[in-house]
Amino acid sequence: MTHWLLVMPAFIPLLTATACAFSFRARTLSSVISWSGALANLCIALLLVQQVISQGLQVTAFGDWQAPFGIVFVADLLSASMVLITAIIGVAIVLYSTTDLRSKPFYGIYHSLIHALLAGVMGSFLTGDIFNLYVFFEVMLITSFGLMVLNANKQQVDAAVKYVVLNLISTMVFLLAIGLLYGATGTLNMADLHAKVPLLPNTTMMLISGLFLFGFAIKASAFPVFSWLPASYHHLPSAIVALYAALLTKVGVYALIRVFTIVFDLVDSGYQPLLMVIAGLTMLTGVLGAASQFHIKRILSFHIISQIGYMLMGLAIYTPLAITGAIFYIIHHIIVKANLFLIGGFLQRRQGSDNLRELGGAYRSMPWLALLFLIPAFSLAGFPPLSGFWGKFLVIKASLQTDAYLLAATALFVGLMTIYSMTKIWAEAFWKPLPDNAAAPIPLTRRENCLYIVPIAALAVLTILIGLLVEPIYQLAEASATNLLNPQPYIDAVLGSDSTAYSAHLSIPGPAGGTQP
Secondary structure (H helix, E strand, O other): OOHHHHHHHHHHHHHHHHHHHHOOOOHHHHHHHHHHHHHHHHHHHHHHHHHHHHHOOEEEEHHHOOOOOOOEEEEOHHHHHHHHHHHHHHHHHHHHHHHHOOOOOOHHHHHHHHHHHHHHHHHHHHEOEHHHHHHHHHHHHHHHHHHHOOOOOHHHHHHHHHHHHHHHHHHHHHHHHHHHHHHHHOOOEHHHHHHHHHHOOHHHHHHHHHHHHHHHHHHHOOOOOOOHHHHHHHHOOHHHHHHHHHHHHHHHHHHHHHHHHHHOOHHHHOOHHHHHHHHHHHHHHHHHHHHOOOEHHHHHHHHHHHHHHHHHHHHHHOOHHHHHHHHHHHHHHHHHHHHHHHHHHHHHHHHOOOEHHHOOOHHHHOHHHHHHHHHHHHHHHOOOOOHHHHHHHHHHHHHHHOOOHHHHHHHHHHHHHHHHHHHHHHHHHHHOOOOOOOOOOOOOOHHHHHHHHHHHHHHHHHHHHHHHOHHHHHHHHHHHHHHHHOOHHHHHHHHOOOHHHHHHOOOEEOOOOOEEO
């Protein structure tokens, strides 16, 4: 495989971000550049997935410094599929933003920042080195904060401060864990760590893995460190919050899955029971928080938290079927959650509010939007045959196979409560008449309606296709889970075919400058 294809998913957004930054005063030019970059990245992502499927796991080492000494990008089925889904969301958000934010004074800089954010997400999925995972996390944090304070009012600045404070704590804990891990093993390459981490004393391994768990739990918005998400997301413009909802927390979940399979064995780390509790409480607190809200963005923000619980549930059960379900659920949720926020944003643009008490009559005035809402709403709730049903089915089946009955019951209860929340949005925003004191709907041109509806409809169709053509997505997720739990092909590809012999002669630094076997 040529090296450029593996690097392009991170390089093209950076190049696009730079070009948009230089042309931020010309809105049409910024749109064209942003569009071109998003479409180019989608094409590259498709080529990368095709390459991984046809030729297997792909690795490139920068500067010809081979692992474990050099920086590597690695594309396996999981990372390649995440890159593809990210590229799809990027195209949808760019198209939606073309009308939703075009009148804003920050429009040109906005496009620069979203592509820089996409570069951070792509790099996080492709890196084979934990320190560079930290670097790409920082890229995401800086750009996401920049998006939050673009032309921000007092509420948005307050939300941004809450967002940054907790994420800075996550960053510091993550960096501390990296330093301790490097001091204990002398490497940060994930494939190299797979062989060296089991040689660490149990107390050292538990301390370091616990720090990684805490840092990534904040990024993923897991219980009890999720308060930054509902405190900040609902103040953001719809296009921005849809991008955040689709990708940012999923990068945290992806990091947990990657690190606690390739680097640390979750069972050996001792944190499997704790992660099961965290998964259950994340589902419960998120869905109960959503049930108490009456603003669409607040409801959907809390539902991000509850759905993260399903993904953590799959990792916590730690069987091939459970991790298959977690991966399937991530793919489904990225698409569905972005689409729900885009629909909520369109309603807010048409009727001037996302407060359900001030909404109504959308079914009569926009029956096509009502149908497009039902597709992701039913999928989020887990109605067959939509994509959300299959993800929930897999993780719940895995929990029953491992006698985790309480976790299965929690997942089923959360599914019922999700139906309640989606039904509340439907009844208040679409079905009931528009209140007498509500503002009159804001008219939109045909072009504006089209630019809103095309990405919403495309994501809805994708949700249906995943549900109906479930077999290839399931096979991809199953193969990814198998590779994560049996990572020797990953190790061989990154370190070379002699990785077994290499691992047999490993030593790690000892407390007095010597070595430990």
